[in-house]
Amino acid sequence: MPRFSGKVALITGGASGIGRATAELLAREGARVVIADRCREEGDALAARLRHDHGDALFIESDVACPASVESLVVRTMHEYGRIDCAINNAGLSETPIDMIDAPDEQWERLMSVNLRGVWLSMQHEIRAMLATGGAIVNVSSRTGLVGKPRLAIYTAGKHGVLGLTRSAAVDYARHGIRINAVCPGLVRTPFVETKYGDRLPALAHSMNPLGRIGEPEEIAECIAWLCSDAASFVVGVALPVDGGAVA
Numbered sequence: 001m002p003r004f005s006g007k008v009a010l011i012t013g014g015a016s017g018i019g020r021a022t023a024e025l026l027a028r029e030g031a032r033v034v035i036a037d038r039c040r041e042e043g044d045a046l047a048a049r050l051r052h053d054h055g056d057a058l059f060i061e062s063d064v065a066c067p068a069s070v071e072s073l074v075v076r077t078m079h080e081y082g083r084i085d086c087a088i089n090n091a092g093l094s095e096t097p098i099d100m101i102d103a104p105d106e107q108w109e110r111l112m113s114v115n116l117r118g119v120w121l122s123m124q125h126e127i128r129a130m131l132a133t134g135g136a137i138v139n140v141s142s143r144t145g146l147v148g149k150p151r152l153a154i155y156t157a158g159k160h161g162v163l164g165l166t167r168s169a170a171v172d173y174a175r176h177g178i179r180i181n182a183v184c185p186g187l188v189r190t191p192f193v194e195t196k197y198g199d200r201l202p203a204l205a206h207s208m209n210p211l212g213r214i215g216e217p218e219e220i221a222e223c224i225a226w227l228c229s230d231a232a233s234f235v236v237g238v239a240l241p242v243d244g245g246a247v248a
């Protein structure tokens with residue numbers, strides 16, 4: 001029996017990178033996946049492929065920075081499938097490196113509205129939906145949620161905030177049968193970093209961690225799936241580095 005057979009998994013930012021790899025893995029392992037993303041074209045195409053390969057998947061165009069959009073995402077998922085067993089709050093934006101004292105207010109608003117408020121809004125609705133059945137939530141923070149990083153103050157603050165939300169929600173809702181954890185990826189090969197670092201990526205990846213290489217989205221997806229699975233039934237409120245040893 002596949003480990004997510006009969007389960008419903010909701011993945012924000014599911015159309016690309018880490019979210020996409022997670023959607024593919026969970027679908028392969030039997031879950032009905034709901035891909036939530038701002039990018040309609042990629043999201044629709046992925047859902048169609050997963051439906052073809054594995055039987056069931058749905059794309060819902062959504063913006064995690066918009067309260068009404070997050071509410072309607074969860075309402076529609078409940079309407080279609082009647083439950084949410086796993087929620088992966090992964091949608092995020094990268095920051096153009098800048099000295100903190102030069103960063104405009106607009107940059108704070110844009111990043112925090114997606115990277116922190118988006119996780120908060122998503123968890124509020126997901127937890128309400130899970131109260132009757134229990135479930136597992138995995139928030140995607142970052143290595144930068146655990147340590148400071150030069151010239152990325154807003155991104156760093158947002159990802160630290162995700163861990164604060166994760167731990168608070170974890171202790172509040174464990175007794176309702178909802179396990180809430182976070183992963184903290186290091187440098188991972190996705191459009192997010194390919195756009196940001198371009199040609200500098202291979203050299204940067206080599207110096208970034210003890211393994212001396214970049215991570216692949218599938219390596220993060222495996223850890224997310226494990227945290228969602230019954231194999232992690234006693235794991236609550238952790239911030240799991242998945243970074244080739246960078247934080248160590």
Ligand SMILES: NC(=O)c1ccc[n+]([C@@H]2O[C@H](COP(=O)([O-])OP(=O)(O)OC[C@H]3O[C@@H](n4cnc5c(N)ncnc54)[C@H](O)[C@@H]3O)[C@@H](O)[C@H]2O)c1
Nearest residue numbers: 013016017018037038063064090091092142187188190192
């Ligand atoms: N790639 C890395 O090296 C790395 C490292 C640490 C943490 N992360 C985190 O992993 C997560 C996924 O990043 P990725 O590297 O896969 O990036 P990505 O750009 O490949 O994917 C992010 C997805 O989120 C979607 N998205 C962005 N804003 C959204 C919004 N407001 N509402 C809904 N969807 C939205 C995008 O459309 C995209 O499909 C992010 O939270 C990021 O901070 C990435």
